[in-house]
Amino acid sequence: MEVTSDSLDERFGRPRNHTFSRSGVRIRRFSVAGQSQSELAALALIDAMKNANIKGDSIDLLISACGVQEQALPSTACAINAHAGLPKGTPSFDVNASCLSFLMAVKLAATLLSVGTYRRIAVVSADQPSRGIDWSEPEASLIFGDGAAAVILEPGNSNQGVQSFLFKTYPEGRSLCEIRAGGTLCNPARGASDRDYLFRMNGKKVMKLALQNMPAFMEELLASKGMSVETMDLIIPHQASHLGMAHMSKRIGVDPSRIVDIYSTHGNQVAASIPTALHEALASGRLQPGKRALLIGTAAGLSIGGMVMDF
Template identity: 40%
Template sequence: MHPRASSPRPARSLAILGTGHSLPQQVLTSAELDHRLGLAPGSVERISGVQQRHVAGHEDNAATLGAQAAHKALQAAGVALQQLDLIVCANGTQDQGMPCNAALLQRELGLGQSGIPAMDINASCLGFIAALDTLSWAIQAGQYRRVLVVCADIASCGLNWQQVEVSGIFGDGAAAAVLGPGGGRILASRLRTYAEGAELCQIPAGGSRYHPRRIDQPFAPLTSFAMHGKGVFRLAAKYLPALLDDLLAQAGLSLAEIDWVIPHQASQQAMAHAARRLSMSPGKVIDIFARHANQVAASLPTALDIAVRDGRIQRGQRLLMIGTGAGLSLGGMVLEF
């Protein structure tokens, strides 16, 4: 049963003051993967829809990539590090079990003695939408005026590269945004979780449930990402239409009044399905999948930053950000940029 659709609601003030993204230097093409895996030329790109992806080297971690993206966002926003009131990481993956990613990022930014609060908001691939939705209330209330949000994910180390259907669609990267009051507006937002699909996307290891001291099975296989792609697609297709209708009803808009759609770059199949479902011109969908792959939580804000920097997205335009993540969770936001 779907929750009842919403009526138009008052907008929330939220300005995205600046954005930035960063990528590891190492590029892995699908042609290289074909050779590495002994596949016929063109196999990985045909299966995954990805031409190339950036993958982290041994010197990279989420904090270093996140700091690079953060500096670009701060420069674009005209905000100094010392002006920040809050640092938030919305990664889908962890740099380590403890402390939170945001604490490690704070140190990487040279703010380790600043006292600026740092915390994580983890909603898997929907981290950016969840962070904007959650933080907008505190910003609107005046608790914070300058908030740095960073999504930085290194997926490559948790993949079984023999499983091309899964590993071939992922890449690494980071993206950041500086938030503040005034300027933009959240016209609608919605997050939903259907835990009937909790096992469709998961990395079992990493916490106490499958800690190596508590299990009687091999630990290494539990550290790899596992995804049942068809199950994810079916469940998302079941619930996404109602979510989209709800978002547009909240915003009091039709799809024709949306300037740009920025989907989470989940997979070629998901991107194609979203384009069909939205019945929008491909030119109105920000699609970076072929050259970046699925960068987990960093995907959506990376696509946003690329489209802002190349001039497609302009102030005052209405953006529909939408996607799915492990949980199984769905989320969307209509934002007046």
């Protein structure tokens, strides 16, 4: 369901335009009550199969690439498999790299396809940040929206697919974005509080650390094959925040017209952000066969990831 910033102002008794001015989001979507994360993911996968006229029994592998898992055990992929109605025995597992889970899963899938281990791989990202928002923390609540997107990958020729990939982690930022509880470190038996199960972040420090490392990261990512930002037809970033999008555009030196920006109408959808923006680029015709796109973003950890793909 659509949730406007004006409706959040009314909900929390804030002045009109308060939520939009703080978040930069006009509309985001929250899952309806009772809809699980894996159900949302399965809908995206079923839609992708329908659009490509592909049947479930032709998918050799399912990779769930979510920023937050549905539960600690078993994998979210198992539940997506069940809801999507894939044949029994279809291998399914999770890849977790926070907001960059989609990029990591696509790179893994591309590698498996290139060596012939599988012929057709589905990658699905779905997140429901609305289920873990601490509404008392505006910075960590107002920017998010729920979402899901899926891609189905097959072997291509040398002029298609992943041309460059880089992923780096700067663990000094590991506590800047976190959900403390839910694993072995912090749980009811170890005195976890209700707030430990909610998302929290220090956005200013996250941005500072990311921007410090972004120039060198970009130089290394694009060093091969004579690539540069100027050779990219389109930039598809993780839709982190309105300030993050603006600063990234300035730091990498690209005109905003070449950036796919759906933040104001979707918010930060965690791992689903990049594939949702990719879908929008394809559906709108901005990304077509023969074009080159840079997919890039940051994630909790703190990690930076980038991928150059030819379509």
